[in-house]
Amino acid sequence: MEIVSDIWVNWFEGEENGYNVCEFFEWRKHDFIELLDQIPLIKVEKPLLDYIENDLQDLPQELLKDVRNRSVICKNNQREIIEYCFIATDGERSIVADTLGYSIPVRKSRLIPRQESSILQRATKMDIDHYPLPAGCLQKKEYHMLSLDPKCMIGLTRKERQLKQLLFMALDQLYSSGNVEEMRYWYTEWYPTKYSESRRMTFDEAWQGLILGMKKGWSDKHSDLCERMIKGQSYFEKLWELEHGSKVQ
DSSP states (O other): OEEEEEEEEEEEETOOSGGGSOOGGGOOTTSEEEEEEEEEEEEOOHHHHHHHHTOOSOOOHHHHHHHTTOEEEEETTEEEEESSEEEEEOSSOEEEEEOTTSSSOOEEEOOOHHHHHHHHHHHTTSOOOOOOOOGGGGSOOOOBTTBOOGGGGTTOOHHHHHHHHHHHHHHHHHHHHOOHHHHHHHHHHHSGGGHHHHTTOOHHHHHHHHHHHHSSOOOHHHHHHHHHHTTTOHHHHHHHHHHHSSOOO
16 A cells, blocks of 8 residues: 555545546536545455445445545645545556545545556556455446446446436336336337337336337437426436536426
8 A cells, every 4th residue: 555645536426336437538617626635545456446436335344444544635724634535446447435434435536647647657566455355346236227237328428428317217217107108108209100019018018118229328319308208307307407507498
């Protein structure tokens, strides 16, 4: 383990999937960006780095013990200790994590390119810290409607990823309604040439077809359907406005 200084971070809180911890080129002015005066750097095995980056489960107690109270941030000319905060690298990529005093990586950040390069250079001379891998490391992660498989996000911008998650939140709510006619309606909105076929579909058949069609990529068609599905739902509309800067039409 080493201690590094003056590290810029952009905290993304409560994100269990690495694709939502945005790279530097996707940072925005209103993001939660801080400068850490010092922070420990640990070199770990790739499975553990994947686990930190793509999960919200307990970290190894030995890791937490090693990094405890070693991070410092200066606020209002006062030095504040951060209990469990660290940079983890496997020598190929890095992630910054802060548990906010818990045992899970509640906040995560990427590094700015210059500092990422410096960290990886340091890592070539560091030994790996072998922490016992948590049970979750050995299990294949299960994805679902509210935690989409990374394959569904390949090639998308930050805005597109956020809107796609919003769309699937709306679809999840649609499923919970159990209304077969409503499901058939949205199916035909996505597949306008399959109206007759949709009339014979069960609720689950229409649902599966709709999800299968929407999983890949992002397009104007996705955006249009998302905007229409969330209309009148204040929470969803607020999320839409955050990405578009305008109200749902």
